[in-house]
Amino acid sequence: MSALFNFQALLLVILLIICTATYAHQVVPAIMNRNKNGVFGVFWKAARIGERLSPYVSICCIIMAFSLFVQ
Numbered sequence: 001m002s003a004l005f006n007f008q009a010l011l012l013v014i015l016l017i018i019c020t021a022t023y024a025h026q027v028v029p030a031i032m033n034r035n036k037n038g039v040f041g042v043f044w045k046a047a048r049i050g051e052r053l054s055p056y057v058s059i060c061c062i063i064m065a066f067s068l069f070v071q
Contacts, residue, residue: 008067015061017043022050022057 025032025047036044050057 008064011060012064012068015057015064018046018050018057019061021046022054025051 021032021043024043032044032047035041
């Protein structure tokens with residue numbers, strides 16, 4: 001099933017994008033800061049969410065991992 005039709009898969013994809021963008025912004029910040037607008041601006045915004053809300057994002061990742069493990 002596609003991630004668009006499965007809510008849990010959609011949440012997983014969003015969490016992975018946030019975590020990946022945050023890591024990429026810490027490794028190479030010049031690339032992310034250069035692309036604040038347009039299509040790649042989504043990754044810049046995801047990196048900001050991951051940096052500012054990192055405790056909540058990590059808790060969500062743990063909850064998602066537990067729910068996938070139980071299923």
